[in-house]
Amino acid sequence: MPDPEERKSYEPKAIERKWYDFWLEKGLFKPEINPSGQPYCIVIPPPNVTGSLHMGHALNATLQDVLVRWKRMQGARALWLPGTDHAGIATQNVVERELAKEKTDRHQLGREEFIKRVWKWKAEYGGRIIHQLKMMGASADWSRERFTLDEGLSEAVRTVFVRLYEEGLIYRSGRLINWCPRCRTALSDLEVEHEEEEGVLTYIRYPLAGGKGLVTVATTRPETMLGDTAVAVNPSDERYKDLIGRKLDLPLTCRQIQIVADPAVEMEFGTGAVKVTPAHDFNDEEIGKRQNPPLESISVIGADGKMTAQAGARYAGLDRYECRKLVVEDLKSLGLLEREEKHIHSIGHCYRCKTVIEPLSTPQWYVKVEPLAREAIKAVRQGRVRIIPEGWQNSYFAWMENIKDWCISRQIWWGHRIPVWYCRECGEVIVARETPDKCPKCGGASPEQDPDVLDTWFSSALWPFSTLGWPAETPDLKGFYPTAALVTAFDILFFWVARMIMMGLKFMGEVPFRDVYIHALVRDQEGQKMSKSKGNVVDPLTIVDKYGADAFRFTLAAFAAQGRDIKFSEERVKGYRHFINKLWNAAKFISMNTEAEAASSAHEVSDLPSRWILSRLSQAAEEINLALEEYRFNDASNRLYQFLWREFCDWYIELAKTGLEDAGQAKGVRWCLLYVLETVLKLLHPFMPFVTEELWQSLSPAGAGGGSSIMTAAYPRDLPRYPEAEEQMGAVIDAISAVRNIRGELGVRPGAKVNIIVNAYSGAAVETLKKHLPYIMRLAGADSIIIGTGIEKQKPKKAAVNVMPELEVYVPVEGLLDIEAEIERLGKELGKTDKELNFCLRKLMDEEFVNKAPEAVVAKERAKCQELEDKKRNLEDSINRLKSMEVENG
RNA sequence: GGGCGGAUAGCUCAAUUGGGAGAGCGCAGCCCUUACAAGGCUGAGGUCACAGGUUCGAUCCCUGUUCCGCCUACCA
Known part of the structure; x- marks a missing residue:
């Protein structure tokens, strides 16, 4: 056990690893250490296996760890359930990039080999973030760690898919979807990031067939004109009324298209006539469907983002953007380009690779979400799930009430394979948990499995129960579902939180968690979102390395005010490192001045400062517990800071130095010093686990540690109050402060002693002050003191004065004044x-x-x-x- | 287009329900007073974005304005 007396300051590196191993070895992260406690479970938002710890993870993990350590100390059967997410597209991208370096690709490797390769990658690098969480002090039960592609979780996924399909809540459709031409996969609406960009609005003339005249249309995507199958106008637009039904010669092609009417066309925008490309635009698809007969859909852009044969020989094979240029040039040379103007509009990008999304028509699987959403809305409305801070509820409702069906199939290889097979003989669609060996309808041999995998979020939607063992009815599932709290950032409120609520309700018949605590996003000092491309990323582990995990954690907690983003500042971490050092030195002082047995048992203290600090401690503990109950992490940490530094160190320890010299009081003061330190260590432990354990263990073997861990000590609450001590101390503190104020203002050197005359306004105050003369003399730096009430006559002439509410202080400063x-x-x-x-x-x-x-x-x-x-x-x-x-x- | 949030000390941010605003850092002065200079004591610093309204009273509630964020939407 290192002796704190020997070290002048706290060195985190020396101890963090040691205590983490100690906790692991003793199995203290397991809920079983409190077998009879109330269950308290938090499932971690599973970080991507590809990820390495960033500030967001660090904040997220810190808050969860604070909660779970706090609850554990309160005796709860606390489980923080960790794990990682297979992150389909992201992980596949990483491995594909590796393959590219080796001048090969997944197609050359083949599906099976590729998957093997990803697993290998996962085995090698997938544990990194978990390791980093451990560096942060995360007290998750690693024996229960899960991965979204684990066998158990995969079974959950298949079970859910089949049941939803059987209930008609999963279906297949060939309508337009968001397609990423780079990732070569469909994306859900949520995975598309819209961004305002400056583009060009191109006005193109479409000549009327077989006659004079033309119609001008405006478009931001000229290349799609090759797939136009109509031009639409508003039915009540006088300009075009007579043209409805007429044909147009579609330039650059030999096709003719019709002018149709559709109420969705805005008369004010552009020319009031819009080209319709049902195969490449969501609106146009709708317009096409509304026509009778429905408009034809001609795909001119392929899955690779290049023009198809249908675009015509001149354009086929061109990239969509090259084609755009060529189309414009060609139109210009035909005199059909009316004009071009700047135009700001929002463009969808792939959230993984930022490539511009292409609406494409491909068959995909969808979840019909509306019925699920209805229940999920109800759960929040009824308060069965609380969203904290409340402000996010509105976003939740707004989104849920306008929810659209969820495209869940992805054309990648890494993920949960869709449990659907097609019979090669009769085309029967077979949806099953297990691989069928023949077609149940025609008996055809070895049906072919759908090549697609599921959206990663499909499996994470099941996370709160699949990790606990579902569909098996395990003791964990019974014991911990519904979980207590979910801690996450708002950016995955829809992606993840909403879907967990839907799936939890559907398959468990109960909400997945009681509270959703939405914390801030961590930004850089300028308030910019941290991103690799901006180069403003602060690596959490660098901070841990420099300042220690405890200081870092405390900083994050102190920053975590509700409803506001965090602008991270290293200065702040430095400040909290000082705070830890303060704690360290206070502990050093106390262990130098106390004896092993001092804290062994409860003790009555009679001296005023001790009763005062105990009362203050009680109040602080109360406020900290309350703050944690309400997820006010910043209030809790500020209160701890305030109590430990300002009240305990600045006042009590200084007062105690006097108390320790009094033979009659020394014993009580020693006990009190130790007791308060011990208690404050416990209060601090969820925030700074390492240093508190270190000090706890090194304090006094009999008193605190005794071989066990501070992790299992009871979290302080309901401590005694001494209101009269608080009041009396008020007078003492006022008197001392008044003198100090004079000294400071007058620039009296700290070493120089002064004489003090205190005129207190009440007899009670006089009595209190007289009783505690030694304290006042020491802390005010006095070598004589006169106290009385109404001591007018003794008022010295040549004195500085300070008037407080209940007393006034005179300091004769001969020569100095x-x-x-x-x-x-x-x-x-x-x-x-x-x-x-x-x-x-x-x-x-x-x-x-x-x-x-x-x-x-x-x-x-x-x-x-x-x-x-x-x-x-x-x-x-x-x-x-x-x-x-x-x-x-x- | 719709919705949400923010504007408070030089900087970063607080302020349980309306009764003259707090902390940390920074700054200034005096100190190596043996737990701690990563420290101690003291101090300076704010028309709480702007304009109205409600009220005995507004940083807080209401309306509008400006400036920033973010979410969301099919104006080609």
Whole structure:
């Protein structure tokens, strides 16, 4: 056990690893250590296997760990269930990039080999983020770690798919979907990121067939004209009314298209006539469907983003953007390009690779979400799931109420293979949990499995119950579902949280978690989102390395105010490292001054400072618990900071130095020092697990550690209060502060002793102060002190004065006092007091205020007025005295 | 286009239900007072974005304006 006395400052590196291993070895992260406690479970938002820890993970993990450590100490059967997500597209991209370096690709490798290769990659690098979470001190139960492609979870996925299919909630359709030409896969609406960009609106002339005249249409995508099958106008548009039904010669092709009417066409936009390309635009697809007969759909862009044969020989094979240029040039040379103008519009991009999305028509699987969403909305409305902070509820409802069907099939290889087979003989669609060996309809041999895999979010939607063992009815499932809280950032509220609620309700008949705590996004100092491309990423592990995990965690918690993003600043971490160092040194002082047995048992303390600090501790503990209950992590950490540094170190330890010299009190003070330290360590532990364990263990073997861990100590709550001690200490602190203030203002050297005269306004205060003279003398730096009430006559002439609500303090500073300066200082003080007093008086003279304001407020105002009047009189008094002396001297 | 959030000390941010605003860092002054200079004591610094309204009273509630974020939507 390292002895803190030997080290001047806290060195995190030396101990973090040691204690983490200790906890693991003792199995303290397992819920079984509190077998009879209330269940408390948090499932981790599974980070991508491809990922490495970023600030968002660090914040997310810290908050979860704070909660779970806190609950565990409260005796809960606490389980933080960790795991990772297979992240279909992202992981496949990573491995494909590797293959590219080897001058090969997945098609050359073949599906089976490729999958093997990804598993190999996963085995090698997939554990990185987990390792990094451990560096952060995460107390997750690693024995229960899950991966979304585990056998059990895969079974859950298949079970869900089959059941939804059987209920008609999963279906296949060939309508337009968002297609990423680079990833070569379909994407759900959510996976498309819309961004405003400046583009060009191109006006193109379409000549009327067999006659004069033309219709001009405007488009941002000229290349799609090759697939136009109509031009649409608003039926009530007078300009075009007569043209409806007429044919147009579609330029650059030998096709003719019809002018049709559709109410969705805005008359004000462009020319009021819109080209219709049902195969490449969601709106146009709708327009096409509304026509009778429906419009033909001609695909001119393929899955690779290149023009197809249908685009015509001249354009086939060209990239869509090259084709755009060529089409415009060709139109220009035909005199059919009317004009081009700048146009700002939003363009969809693939959320994984940022490639511009192409609407394409391919057969895909969909979940019919509306019936599921209805239940999920209800659950939140009824408060069965609480979203915190509440503001996010609106977004949740808005999204859920307009939800569209969810495209779940992806044309990649890494993921859950869709459990659907097609009979090669009769074309029968077979949806089953297990691979069928023959067609149940015609008996045809070895049906062919659908080549696609499921959206990664499909499996993560099941995470809260699939990780607990579902569909098997395991003890964990029974014991921990529904989980207590979900901690996540808002950016996956729809992707993940909403879908978990839907699936949880559907398959467990119960919400997956009671609380959803939405935390902030971590940004850089300028408020920019951190991203690799911007190069403004701060690596959490670098911070841990520099300042230690505890300081980092505490910083994140202190930053985690609800409803606001975090602008990360390393300066702040530095500040909290100082805080830890303060704790370290306080502990050092205490262990130097206490004995092993001091904290062994409960103790009655009689000295005022001790009773005071115990009472303050009680209050702090209460507030911290309350803050944690309400997910106010920043309030909890600030309170801890305030208590430990300002109250315990600045006041109590300084007072205790006097107490320790008093033979009668020393024992109680020693006990109190240790007890408060121990308690504050416990309060701090969820936030800074390592240093608190280290100190706990090294304190006194009999008192604290004793071989066990602070992790299993009871979290402090319901400690005794001593209101009278708090009040009495108020007077002592006021007296000391008053003297210090004078010393500071007058620049009295800290080493120089002064004489003090305290005029207290009440007998009780006099008594308290007299009883605690040694404390006042020490902390105020006095070598003599006179205390009394109404000691007018003893008021020294040549003295600085400080007037407090319940007492006034005189410090004769012979030789040190610049009378002129002191008069000025007091004058300034008087001015301030006067101003306040006037404000206060005016208020009280206002009849309406006195009549209408609550009595308590008026009374408070009266008392304040009284106080200010006293203060004013005293200040005037002092000034006059100094002035008269000036005359004497002069 | 719709919706949400933010504007408070030089900087980063707080402020349980309307009663003259707090912290950390930074800054200034004095100190190596043996737990801690990663420290101690003291201090300066704010028309709470702008304009109205409700109220005895508004940083807080209402309306509008400006400036920033974000989410969402099929105006080609």
